[in-house]
Amino acid sequence: MTAPSTQTQRRGVGEVILRVTDLVKYFPIMSSGVIRRHIGDIKAVDGVSFELHRNETLGLVGESGCGKSTTGRAILHLQPATSGSVEFDGRELTTLNQRQMRPLRRDIQIVFQDPYASLNPRIPVNSIIAEAMHIHNLWEPKRSPARIRELLRLVGLNPEHGNRYPHEFSGGQRQRIGIARALALEPKVMVLDEPVSALDVSIQAGVINLLEDLKDRLGLSYLFIAHDLSVVRHISDRVAVMYLGKIVEIAETDELFDRPAHPYTQSLLSAIPLPDPARERVRERIIITGDVPSPANPPSGCRFRTRCPKFANELNDAQRDQCINVEPLLTDRGIGHPAACHYADVLEIL
Amino acid sequence: MAEYLDVRDVRAHDHAAESSAVLEVDNLQVRFPTDDGIVHAVRGVSYSLRPGEVLGIVGESGSGKSVTSLAVMGLLPRTARINGSVKFRGRELIGLNDREMSGVRGRGIAMVFQDPMTSLNPVYKIGAQLAEALQTHDRGMSAKDAARRSVDLLDLVGIPNAKARVDQYPHEFSGGMRQRVVIAIAMANQPDVIIADEPTTALDVTVQAQVLETLRTAQAETHASMVLITHDLGVVAGMADRVLVMYAGKPVETGDVDDIYYRPRMPYTVGLLGSLPRVDRGERQRLTPIHGSPPSLLNLPPGCPFTPRCPMSRDKCEKDEPELGQVDGINHFSACHFSSELVAREEVAPEAIFGADTTDDTQLGVDSEGASQ
Numbered sequence: 001m002t003a004p005s006t007q008t009q010r011r012g013v014g015e016v017i018l019r020v021t022d023l024v025k026y027f028p029i030m031s032s033g034v035i036r037r038h039i040g041d042i043k044a045v046d047g048v049s050f051e052l053h054r055n056e057t058l059g060l061v062g063e064s065g066c067g068k069s070t071t072g073r074a075i076l077h078l079q080p081a082t083s084g085s086v087e088f089d090g091r092e093l094t095t096l097n098q099r100q101m102r103p104l105r106r107d108i109q110i111v112f113q114d115p116y117a118s119l120n121p122r123i124p125v126n127s128i129i130a131e132a133m134h135i136h137n138l139w140e141p142k143r144s145p146a147r148i149r150e151l152l153r154l155v156g157l158n159p160e161h162g163n164r165y166p167h168e169f170s171g172g173q174r175q176r177i178g179i180a181r182a183l184a185l186e187p188k189v190m191v192l193d194e195p196v197s198a199l200d201v202s203i204q205a206g207v208i209n210l211l212e213d214l215k216d217r218l219g220l221s222y223l224f225i226a227h228d229l230s231v232v233r234h235i236s237d238r239v240a241v242m243y244l245g246k247i248v249e250i251a252e253t254d255e256l257f258d259r260p261a262h263p264y265t266q267s268l269l270s271a272i273p274l275p276d277p278a279r280e281r282v283r284e285r286i287i288i289t290g291d292v293p294s295p296a297n298p299p300s301g302c303r304f305r306t307r308c309p310k311f312a313n314e315l316n317d318a319q320r321d322q323c324i325n326v327e328p329l330l331t332d333r334g335i336g337h338p339a340a341c342h343y344a345d346v347l348e349i350l
Numbered sequence: 351m352a353e354y355l356d357v358r359d360v361r362a363h364d365h366a367a368e369s370s371a372v373l374e375v376d377n378l379q380v381r382f383p384t385d386d387g388i389v390h391a392v393r394g395v396s397y398s399l400r401p402g403e404v405l406g407i408v409g410e411s412g413s414g415k416s417v418t419s420l421a422v423m424g425l426l427p428r429t430a431r432i433n434g435s436v437k438f439r440g441r442e443l444i445g446l447n448d449r450e451m452s453g454v455r456g457r458g459i460a461m462v463f464q465d466p467m468t469s470l471n472p473v474y475k476i477g478a479q480l481a482e483a484l485q486t487h488d489r490g491m492s493a494k495d496a497a498r499r500s501v502d503l504l505d506l507v508g509i510p511n512a513k514a515r516v517d518q519y520p521h522e523f524s525g526g527m528r529q530r531v532v533i534a535i536a537m538a539n540q541p542d543v544i545i546a547d548e549p550t551t552a553l554d555v556t557v558q559a560q561v562l563e564t565l566r567t568a569q570a571e572t573h574a575s576m577v578l579i580t581h582d583l584g585v586v587a588g589m590a591d592r593v594l595v596m597y598a599g600k601p602v603e604t605g606d607v608d609d610i611y612y613r614p615r616m617p618y619t620v621g622l623l624g625s626l627p628r629v630d631r632g633e634r635q636r637l638t639p640i641h642g643s644p645p646s647l648l649n650l651p652p653g654c655p656f657t658p659r660c661p662m663s664r665d666k667c668e669k670d671e672p673e674l675g676q677v678d679g680i681n682h683f684s685a686c687h688f689s690s691e692l693v694a695r696e697e698v699a700p701e702a703i704f705g706a707d708t709t710d711d712t713q714l715g716v717d718s719e720g721a722s723q
Contacts, residue, residue: 063554063555063556063557064554170643172643173643200410200411200581201410201581201583201622201625201626202410202621202622202625202639202640203639203640203643204625204639205624205625205626205627205637205638205639205640206625206637206639206641208627208637209636209637209639227554227555229555229629230626230627230628230629231627233627233628233629233632234627234628234634234637235627254632257629257632258632267556268555268556269629270559271555271556271558271559272555272584272629273558273559273562273582273584273585273587273588274584274587274588274628274629274630275583275584275586275587275611275623275626275628276587276611276630277587277588277607277608277611277612278608278612279630280584280587280588281588283588285559285563287556287559287560287563288556289560291524291525291526291527291557292554350629350630
């Protein structure tokens with residue numbers, strides 16, 4: 001169910017560092033009233049498996065509510081997984097308690113979406129970065145201040161501004177501070193949860209370039225969570241597309257964008273407006289109808305069937321029965337990469 | 351509907367001599383007094399909108415694109431100081447009181463806002479809100495007619511089972527559906543101009559495609575002109591006939607959509623296009639960010655406001671602020687002293703003008719905001 005390992009010899013990409021297997025995260029729905037009974041579950045993440053290799057960027061894309069951020073948080077143990085396994089460097093994380101988890105947090109860091117909410121407004125930048133070092137007992141009064149200056153320089157900020165407070169920085173600069181804080185612990189894996197989506201395009205580009213440089217220079221591995229497919233294509237080595245708590249397609253980046261096989265991936269690519277008027281004028285769109293169904297009660301069989309253009313227009317009744325009754329597994333059906341569709345077929349969109 | 355057309359014919363006749371543009375904005379300026387001083391949010395915006403035309407206004411957060419439209423609609427707070435002229439079918443709108451403006455809103459110029467959650471009233475049914483929009487601007491319309499027309503409008507914007515949906519509340523609709531309801535309300539009175547302010551920014555990409563399709567339907571149905579405000583250069587490319595690029599409260603480049611995308615003549619536009627990752631391009635090109643952040647509009651220094659971020663800037667740029675001047679195309683204007691140098695280049699490669707390094711240690715300012723909402 002994982003991507004073919006023949007593809008792992010790309011530039012500098014090494015062995016598996018993070019292996020996620022059948023990860024499930026349900027949030028209980030309780031009834032109202034005095035006696036709150038458990039009446040159902042929001043199936044935010046419902047059986048997600050993937051591998052992240054050393055020095056690789058895996059993009060995790062999907063629309064809001066597809067479970068991509070919850071996956072990131074469950075990996076970090078910020079929200080304990082309901083079931084499944086997360087293996088980091090050969091160690092199982094899901095069974096650890098918070099105390100056992102703490103030393104491992106050095107190795108897996110997260111950068112959040114909102115650069116305004118994720119920095120403490122009351123302490124200057126130097127202290128924000130130092131705090132992380134103190135927590136992990138890495139603080140050395142002689143060497144650490146110099147290290148902070150070096151980190152600020154590394155993320156493209158002027159080290160002299162370390163005494164300033166977060167509000168004195170612009171959004172892009174704040175995101176760089178968040179990255180510097182994450183780097184202070186010399187992590188091996190970074191979970192980047194929509195790190196650039198709150199930024200204007202001209203500023204976003206600088207942060208993307210920075211992330212690419214840091215990865216090459218420090219040999220980091222990224223789990224890059226985003227909804228913007230253009231950014232994901234730019235930064236990722238491999239991409240996984242999520243829909244309603246499941247991965248529907250996973251492939252090498254160019255393979256996925258040039259030869260998408262799942263109808264959802266195809267619709268997603270088709271819906272992106274291109275900054276190219278001549279192409280936009282002649283482009284035909286696959287417009288999928290309706291909205292994402294509730295993750296509390298996902299459709300039977302294939303979760304995408306209620307919006308699937310293939311299901312609606314191309315399949316006969318017998319084929320539709322298959323979609324309604326049998327859940328398609330994420331396997332390679334002879335197209336070169338895994339896609340969770342019974343009738344997966346390559347369609348060039350871009 | 352016949353009545354509207356009659357009314358409009360009369361209006362049109364009155365001013366037929368004036369011009370063919372439906373909406374003419376001339377040297378519009380907006381200032382907000384604050385504790386720290388006066389924020390000059392819009393510093394002279396001019397454009398004219400021809401019938402049936404779609405004008406895209408692009409710019410980053412804080413460039414004044416939304417404030418411009420709020421000024422046109424007369425929706426700015428009382429504290430705002432507005433100068434310049436906004437003419438709708440020849441009639442001056444600046445200085446009208448709220449009641450006079452109400453006659454223009456909805457029927458003349460309708461607006462679609464970014465957040466459909468806040469632009470619908472949560473305690474009224476969808477049908478009631480549509481009927482309200484219809485009856486406010488046509489007192490003679492009976493409740494029965496309004497209800498029937500509401501269902502038609504919902505049908506038109508592609509809401510399935512419209513008959514049942516009119517009796518539901520906004521919270522029962524998804525984000526994309528709500529935005530379509532807002533578009534239905536905007537087109538309810540057959541406006542001449544629809545101003546859509548970031549209509550799809552809060553939506554997922556597949557839903558965005560649906561809503562853009564709905565906007566196209568609305569425009570085809572009402573024959574309205576449209577002002578589409580967005581930061582997404584992809585959306586503009588597919589929708590607009592003409593584009594106005596704003597920076598620091600002023601248009602810095604305007605032209606036909608192809609001119610802007612294929613022959614940009616202002617370094618800021620070049621930078622904006624170069625900083626965009628392309629989903630349709632496989633080869634991994636380095637992005638070319640624009641360094642620094644937009645200037646604070648409080649006490650803006652003289653000269654071109656893009657100077658500190660511009661790789662082409664020289665002494666002249668720090669002294670004189672360039673006006674919009676015609677460049678190669680007929681409708682193509684750019685506000686740059688050295689736009690002719692961009693014309694001379696065969697192809698404008700952003701990475702040749704902007705370096706692609708990764709630092710961002712430019713001057714810090716309390717007001718320099720690099721992030722959008």
